[in-house]
Amino acid sequence: MDFLTSPFDWWIEPFYDNVFMRNALWSGLLAVLATSTVGTWVVLRGMSFFGEALGHGVLPGIAIAFILGGDTMVGAVIAALVMVFGVNLIRAHSPLPEDSSIGLLYVGFLALAVVILSSSSGAYSGDITRFLFGSITGVTDSDLLRQLIIAGITLLGIVVLHRAFLVMTFDEVQAELLGLRPRVAHAALLALLAIAIVASFQAVGNLLVFAFLVAPPSTAAMCVRRVPAIMITAVMLGAVAVVVGLLISYHHDTAAGATMALGTVILFLIALLIRSLSGTYNVRLIT
Structure with missing residues (x-):
């Protein structure tokens, strides 16, 4: 019960005395800012499976960049964009449903990552584990700068394309009629x-990125009704999970990334329980 009896020592001192904890905090908050805003549209459009597939789809790019000694984030970006292009290409030329193309690429990219990683030296296993489960306490200033830039690009895109995303989410035909080009x-x-x-x-x-992408927006969608409010609430809920998860990890020596991800799921379950006890089940959005 130190978080109640010694609040400064439990809540403040870890961030005050440790640079790595402050960097981890900023990294987690930037991750939440990027994933929760985009994740809102992922949840509303029923694209959670694609989010999960894409989370694994970046692994081949990371593996190749790691083995070649390059920048793993650049490799991840390239792999992610290749998968996005592949999904759209198969979607345009295949009679199969979109989830089939996603599933095929999901399996293909994941298998490719396993093949690449299995061919590398076992001495790299520690770094591979870091890519799979995160190493938030090891982020550097350059990592934070890149996260800041990517989060800024994400927010800019969300703001500029808000109307197009909103209309196509609820009526794709109307989006086409309004000249919003829903496919683009x-x-x-x-x-x-x-x-x-x-x-x-x-x-x-x-x-574990899937938890950040889906859990906070899903929780927020049960609490508020407007899309911008869902985004803001999702970011706030994700921030709570980051702070509490980091502190639990620091005080009890647990895996930081997994603890934060678990926190987002626990918040969702709490919100679901409260909603069930209140007798409210349907979520209606106000556009």
Whole structure:
């Protein structure tokens, strides 16, 4: 119960005395800012499976960049954009549903990553684990700068394309009639999703980024009704998960990324329980 009996020592001192904790805090908050805003559209458009697939789809780029000694974030960006392009290409030329093309590329990219990683030296296993599960306490100033730039690009895209995303989410035919080019907007959303995931893998890792992408917006959608309010609430909920998760990890020596991701899911379950007890089940959005 130190968080109640010694609030300064538990809540403040870890960030005050440790540079790595302050960097981890900023990294986590930037990751939440990028994923929760894009994740709102992922949740509203029912694209959660694609978000999960893309989270794993960046692994081949990371693996190749790592083995060649290059920048893993650049490799992740390239792999993510290739997967987005591939999904749109298969979607345009295949009679199969979109989830089929996503599933095929998901398996293909994941298998490619396993092949690449299995061919490399076992001495790299520690770094591979960091890519999979995150190493937020090891972020550097250059990592934070890149996260800041990517988060800024994501927010700019969300603001500029808000109307197109909103209309195509609820009525794609109307979006076409209004000249909003829903296919182009959809491709832009996938690109923003890709760079948001890339910005977050340093913080929570590829296998856990899905929690940040889906859980805070899903929780927010049960609490508020307007899309901008969902985004703001999702960012706030994600920020709570980051702060509390980091502190629990620091005081109890748990994996930071997994602890933060677990926090987002716990917040969702709490909101769901409260909503169930109140007898409210339907979520109606106000556009």
